[in-house]
Amino acid sequence: MTIDLKTVKKISKLARISVDDEKAKKLESDLNSIFKFIEKLNQLDTSKTEPLTSVVDANLQLRKDEVKSQNIRDQILKNSPDENKDFFVVPKVVE
């Protein structure tokens, strides 16, 4: 399995990280060497193994249906890059 430039571009699009051609080339070679290492896993037969999603052996803890957080709009918007006091602001989206 080799990762080509086209794939690198496709992944960067999915990850929403713009990558110029030079960076893409570097990534291509880095990823290929990492994935070559990862391919080692194919030596293992896991056809009868269940995937492990969590090491925690417990039931999911549940919360009561109670409203606890108050209006903290100031806090929520405090770190936002725009200075709007009511909303988060992003460039115009056309659907």
Added chain:
Amino acid sequence: MMSKKHSDYIIKRNQNNYEVVIGLEVHAQISSQSKLFSSSATKFGAEPNTQVSLVDAAFPGMLPVINEFCIKQAVKTGLGLKAKINKRSIFDRKNYFYADLPQGYQISQYKDPIVGEGSVILDLPLGEKTIGIERLHLEQDAGKSIHDIDPKNTLVDLNRSGVALMEIVSKPDLRSPDEVNAYIKKLRSIMRYLGTCDGNMQEGSLRADVNVSVRKKDEKEFGTRCEIKNVNSIKFMQMAIEHEANRQVDVIEEGGSIDQETRLFDTKKNETRSMRSKEDAHDYRYFPDPDLLPLEINDALINEIKKNMPELPDEKKKRFIDKFNLSAYEANILVSDIETSKYFEEVIKSSDVKLSTNWITGELFALLNDKNLEISKSPISAKNLSKLINLIKDGTISGKIAKSVFEIMAEADKNPIDIVEEKGLKQLSDPKELEVLIDKVINDNPDKVKEYVSGKDKLFGFFVGQVMKVSGGKANPQLINDILKKKLK
């Protein structure tokens, strides 16, 4: 499940008959106080970003903790859909970037939903039809992008972000806009009976994505489907399906093929259009959310919910038919909405069933329709309607008087007994008093009496009318009949 008689919705083009195949993904907001994974409020119509916690806005290091109530509501709804409850379900992350998706992923359920296959029975004009339910899963709602306040920017309100939704996915069993209408209404009805979702489409508590495909009649394979996103009224859903199905037929008839894509319904132009560009072909990269553990549901919980299940519309309908001898049509009307059925059951607690049925489906529905009111906002309470019906039943007032009393009640929800008392509308049922009136009518109309006696039977109605008139409409019609017959012999 499909019987021929149901698929009567056909699009014809150049000798070709097309059948429309529809599947629905309904998003129903769970009626909970707080959100699915955070403790902020879910009230509709709050000021922007005032019901947003650090978790909802995806601040660094914030973690989801699930709302127990929402799990129970999903199970309850699953049982209401006669569905399999999965004892182990998994929460997954659905990854995509959008302005109103603060985490950059939505917590949803992918391969292992909380509820599996079930079914819903529709009452259609041509009979019953069963629609398969594929699954029901829990997921978070996204926030809201507002495009029309600021001309240059899109504004984001996260009040909805993290609100608990049940996504109910139907099998592709629906075949017409009318069936979709019946399906949504039935689903809504079941959830309102259960109290799991208020079904308010205007406030967005119930929305649907509609999957539409077409195929030539008698073809076995499904056509390629398009998904119409987020349609929030039944009317628009029907319009969108109608338009989309015709669009697809046109494409096929012109020798083209359908691209599987997401489309948006433009309510102003009454058309669907492609929503996402191709380079953006979604790849949601679902994987189990490592912040949450698998959800295990035990039998005790399921049994506890089962024990507290209310009677659902189908069962209620059956009971109304069996116990009260109602027609299927009447029963359907009375059970379709939980508030109607509650009203009906309240009235018949102390009133005649047949009369109650007639008055509710007749006068009351006409009044509500006229005033554009839900039955829960009825100007006449069930208690008072029941009293009115009892006044008719025991002969205190005639049906005709009852209608005028009903009109007065519609203005102010007063006790009909008081109205009858105040306005002196009590029916004249004292034979002696009636005889006096009847004698007067006979004496005043010697000519008509002669004609009647000589065989003009039709004039009987004239005498009844005259007696009614002089009694001010209060005379007991049955008694008038009896006495008149004797007197005119």
Added chain:
Amino acid sequence: MSNILDFTLVELVERIKKKDLSSKEVTKTYIERSKKSKKLNTYITEDFESALKKADNFDSKPDFDKKLPGIPIAVKDLFCTKNIRTTAGSKILENFVPTYESTVTNNIWNEGAILLGKLNCDEFAMGSSNETSFFGNVQSPVGEKLVPGGSSGGSASALAAKLTPSTIGTDTGGSIRQPASFTGIVGLKPTYGSCSRYGIVAFASSLDQAGPMTRDVKDCALLFSVISSYDSKDSTSINFKRDDYFKKLDKSIKGKKIGIPKEYRVDGMPKEIEDLWQKGINIAKDAGAEIVDVSLPNTNYALPTYYIVAPAEASSNLARYDGVKYGFRSEGKNLIDMYEKTRSEGFGNEVKRRIMIGTYVLSSGYYDAYYLKAQKVRRLIKNDFDEVYKKVDAILTPSTPSSAFKIGEKTNDPLSMYLNDIFTVPINLAGLPAISIPAGHDQKGYPLGLQIIGKAFDEQNILNIAYSLEQEIKFKNKMNDWWL
């Protein structure tokens, strides 16, 4: 004054309680030394002024029932601290000031500790040398131009250089134990679920754990007893009665069965690491422990598994840094352009590389081959440990396959950097506790560590074993304060 710096955490606590020392004296001493040690670049954000105020406050109304009375502590900049900038070593959070506090840091403030500042780390904890931090390299007090390890490199460096009496770090694949080993300190990665993850900037949620980094094992037990707590705000936090690990610390390990896994004898392992390991084995034997040869057959597959699981989770965890709600934003001509520029400029190369790996292994068509495969191998790795723990109480290994390296030595080869974590990563995958203690030096005089791995929630046991070994090893850091 100089002896203040020589006291362990436990000794400082005793002296403050006995009023031999005031919080102010201790705090001031550490601040002064920190100010003189800027060359190490350990702090991202200093909070010295308010630390002194808090120390004053403590001294005027002391509460000696607290476990950390008036003790100044600097923490890794991955813990969100209320009203104190929290960067995770990234440009994307360069100006982010949380309005909330992580549970773990909250626990230490509740026991009387005082925040000195936020310590440098690899960006989003992704790195093994602290070279990926947006705020620059950290130098190790062990030697000039030497990496302190990572990702808790600033923490390790600050602790070893005596700029803080103790610290807390986080460990996703070795980020506490590897820098501890490189700088000659003690570092504990607790069982997954022991310490709350609430308020810690997430890297890989199923692997991340906070843990203490201290001068010795006693300090470690004390600090661990403070930070481990059940937290209803973290769904993976485990609700069980926690012992007082400090009070129950016991150096007798007679009869304990300690496993030696043969798979950790990797090809090309330096002889000095072999020797160190043997030294550990001998000490344990002499202390009455029974040494048992064991096998963890899938050890070799742990690192590739880790480099699927961790980036996959990270690619999703880091999706929230999109320039919309907080942090760095690069303006774009539309929303997507804004996202792409923000994330491209806001994240460093290593973070981007891992996001790319993670995005790829989860993407359509590759999920089964990579992510699912890794989840299955993860089970095999955990099963290995379960099997071994039927026979032994703990496992002893070296902490790292080599000692510290020079800054820049491995930056161009990500894979050789990743191989640093070969001994630590399996433990995170299995969710187990492990402690690294300093055990010796290599020829260059750089510290080397031994790792003791325990059963889940059996921290007491590995603390005890570590305590026992520590007595015999009598490790002394060979530091010459070169940066002063």
